[in-house]
Amino acid sequence: YMPVLDGLAAARAIRAREAAGGGRRLRLVALTANAFAADREACEAAGMDGFLAKPITLDTLQAVLKTLPEGDG
Numbered sequence: 626y627m628p629v630l631d632g633l634a635a636a637r638a639i640r641a642r643e644a645a646g647g648g649r650r651l652r653l654v655a656l657t658a659n660a661f662a663a664d665r666e667a668c669e670a671a672g673m674d675g676f677l678a679k680p681i682t683l684d685t686l687q688a689v690l691k692t693l694p695e696g697d698g
Contacts, residue, residue, distance in 0.1 A: 632655060632671075632673075633667060633671040634671075636653050636668070636673050637671050639653065652674050652694070653672065653675075654673065654675035654676070654677060654689060654690075654693070655673045655675065655676045656677045656679065657676075657677070657678060657679065658678070660678035660679075674694055675689040675693055676689070677689055
């Protein structure tokens with residue numbers, strides 16, 4: 626999907642494909658420099674499972690990964 630689509634559009638397209646029965650449920654995590662609450666809400670609304678604002682550390686990455694729902698991929 627990328628670089629043709631931005632992350633939000635890519636997440637929406639992936640979730641639409643999954644809903645149509647065309648693929649397994651992937652776990653999606655946003656990695657962005659946009660760290661405002663509205664940015665997090667937009668990512669959640671697009672179907673992302675997690676959100677990381679740059680810069681990240683290994684600890685923050687591990688913490689987010691532990692919170693992800695079970696998925697198929």
